[in-house]
Amino acid sequence: MTTTATLLLSCADQKGLVAEVSRFIYENDGNIIHADQHTDLEESVFVQRIEWELDGFDIDRERIADEFAPIAQRFSMDWRLRFSDERARIAVLVSKQAHCMYDLLARWRMGELATDISLVISNHDDLAQVADDFGVPFHHLPITPDTRNAQESAVRDLIDRHDIDVIVLARYMQILSPEFVAAYPNRIINIHHSFLPAFAGARPYHQAHERGVKVIGATAHFVTGELDAGPIIAQDVSHVSHRDSVPDLIHKGRDLEKAVLARAVHLHLDNRLIVYGNKTVVFD
């Protein structure tokens, strides 16, 4: 596999966008291996993901951003440039439930996720041994009503000190403050154990059982200031029946949660997500 550059961009829709971006790459002798774009006709928004090989590209990787900047400016683009050999640094936040954490750690150790899992942070110490088994530093930062602010500061310190790119709430079960959320826009991924917007908030499997639904779901989303209302990245569901008690729903739901969260993290690390408004474009 050769190293690639990936441009993710969004802007007001206008003529010439595709032509101009592809011309930039072609004239510098780049070989495009993936390109995907979408026009939201209703909102008149254009989003694009374009990936090309660095090998043989005329512009040095350090200078690509500078060279592209005038085009971006002309079209008033929001844009990011990423390279396939960059490895994001992840912090995993958990409470007591281990399944999402186990799944992420195992994927990381098998090389499925192009990332470094730098640390695990929890408000409980139940999962310290699991982190230790996988050789990942574990930080136990308990929460009491009086220490909520101090605990969040400590979490933020750890995240900033370790230069974390992505914060994964792997069933963290705590509501982050607006300040915390604002500090990491589109960088906090949460897994909620329902097909949102149904059953937001606490105990979604109990709510689902009470309502007698025939499907349960899981939703991975970016965290925003409004609880369980951020841009949705991935969702999936399983069929259930009257035979499924609340513990059965919890058991079946765990498999959904693991798969949906891992998929969202994978898409984010692979630079396949663009957020605009309260929606996520997934280039898969």
Next chain:
Amino acid sequence: MTTTATLLLSCADQKGLVAEVSRFIYENDGNIIHADQHTDLEESVFVQRIEWELDGFDIDRERIADEFAPIAQRFSMDWRLRFSDERARIAVLVSKQAHCMYDLLARWRMGELATDISLVISNHDDLAQVADDFGVPFHHLPITPDTRNAQESAVRDLIDRHDIDVIVLARYMQILSPEFVAAYPNRIINIHHSFLPAFAGARPYHQAHERGVKVIGATAHFVTGELDAGPIIAQDVSHVSHRDSVPDLIHKGRDLEKAVLARAVHLHLDNRLIVYGNKTVVFD
């Protein structure tokens, strides 16, 4: 296929239920071909569906209910007895959208549904020709703010006069009055174009698009006094993406609606549904 009898029963859970019901059938030389039961341990409710061949059964079909009644009384059962050669009579209520109606009519004509579709009732006349093509009487009963009550009375007249067993709201788009609903308990099946409880009420595909969900769904449920909150019979979902505009969601959703509604109607006609509390047990 031989004719069969089917017992559907629910009661407080207690010892000896399975033994007593199966003894009743066995001692009268009945051959059980399907039996399924469920105990809701939390609510302490027992529900059962048991189906046996009439051929060779010692009790005449007219007298089975009388003979079983003492057992039912002893255990304080809610129960129904049905025979496989009974054909339910259906009224289909529609507004302007034809897809669910077409689907039901085609299934009926192909013999997929063991039923008679006796009439179609609509508050618009758009689908009169479709009903006519299938040879089903069509009743146009328009609604204005002033005539809402009178129109409902006319609908009820038609239903009662035609001795209708099951009322299918195939995208009827009208909210029935509490009196109407109360008159046909567990006999009105509605299709709602979302995975309830998400996006109850009006324009669910617009709501889904606005929220940026990655799955859409459809829900068939019995109608109760509370809007879109009755016992759920069947649900299914489809994956969607940022590429799907509201018209795309509507288009994809139509296939879900057709399949989910047909499945619910089929389960009901096949005597596979028991409602208790606000939940539906589906013996499939």
Next chain:
Amino acid sequence: MTTTATLLLSCADQKGLVAEVSRFIYENDGNIIHADQHTDLEESVFVQRIEWELDGFDIDRERIADEFAPIAQRFSMDWRLRFSDERARIAVLVSKQAHCMYDLLARWRMGELATDISLVISNHDDLAQVADDFGVPFHHLPITPDTRNAQESAVRDLIDRHDIDVIVLARYMQILSPEFVAAYPNRIINIHHSFLPAFAGARPYHQAHERGVKVIGATAHFVTGELDAGPIIAQDVSHVSHRDSVPDLIHKGRDLEKAVLARAVHLHLDNRLIVYGNKTVVFD
């Protein structure tokens, strides 16, 4: 909705393809509303679908093909140009089973398929009435061992005389001759009632039941000279259990067949399919 032009093209992968095609549209003042491409790195094949508004485009629609031809020639492209207001003409071939035919006819009548269903051809006369109910000419061309060739000639005559674009085998149950197939490359769509390549050939639901599978499926594919082996357009599956007898599988399968075939026809009519090698690229 404005009228659009859609280019579908495939060629050996090479630098400058995206840039050149988008430049052609941009320099003629076209507004691209969808563009999607794919590079098969293994086979070194590039495929693209690009759709733009005719409104405001500098080249008259009659002259677009001529103007684009030099670019196509330079890159040795296979290509097609389509306009969104063109309506394909469809022939539906059936035997005795009605479900796929009903589904296609209903979609056509509801305006879901941008097409004209010009005629229905069958080797049996069972479905003549259904076609008649929908106002579509029905041609009964029976087959005996002695008349197979003559019957096929008669089918081809009808297809050619009615200027048919797409031939849909809606459970036709007859194997077409190599000559027939060769005459309509990538223009014959078949629905096979299994998830191919499992259970090719006759009686797939019986095969599935015998094998004890836990999922059944349906496959829509372009017909080629090799039975059930052409490029796959769409597939879907349903879960089944030990409770499902062969008739149950047939019943459940019908819903899959309808949905998968309709999806394939819709994708084809919407100019979203490109075939290369024995594979289908689906731009959805």
Next chain:
Amino acid sequence: MTTTATLLLSCADQKGLVAEVSRFIYENDGNIIHADQHTDLEESVFVQRIEWELDGFDIDRERIADEFAPIAQRFSMDWRLRFSDERARIAVLVSKQAHCMYDLLARWRMGELATDISLVISNHDDLAQVADDFGVPFHHLPITPDTRNAQESAVRDLIDRHDIDVIVLARYMQILSPEFVAAYPNRIINIHHSFLPAFAGARPYHQAHERGVKVIGATAHFVTGELDAGPIIAQDVSHVSHRDSVPDLIHKGRDLEKAVLARAVHLHLDNRLIVYGNKTVVFD
């Protein structure tokens, strides 16, 4: 949770089976909490799973089998009696791929599987560290063309010495000898990385890519003398597209394999499987 007894039985269909088994439990004051049965009308086979609470049951658990034996004999039943507090002993066989092994070990450590994973056996030593991290003994038994028989003997020694109940082939990639298979009937569970019977044998994802399928699947089955042809326990599929290269299929397939294998193991440990002929009845 109270301790329960579970009877799993199959026999030729005959009148009085349900009545007699339920009478046995009722007359001894047992409280049935789950009962499910199925009659295969075609093969005239009756299968049943019935579970009741030991608490309050008149017969001591050691004597239940003896007391039930006369009934079983009268109806010529195949039957097993299990108690919910028995923990099966599992051996996991792997080669080089870790995902199914990680998944099973994590589930076991989280208490999801009511079992003891007694040992891991592999023909390679790649996964020794993973087993060690989870505190499970790892046995490296390499295979060369000359040592195949000796290696299998060593595996069987380990299995017999550790009194293993269930052998899980978690991507073991080796074909077991007929003698090995015959020694553990319905006790060896394999995961095959396709929706069988499609793509049996080697490199199913390569076969799937070559064929251009739009779904991939995974199948868990009991191992029999015929390769990939044993009774199917569980299957699931994922949708794929032309964008998915072979490595993408492998990546997506891993999630299917993990989930389907875990589901099969869970069903087996929970005494929910009955095999007859070449089929598996799943009481879920």
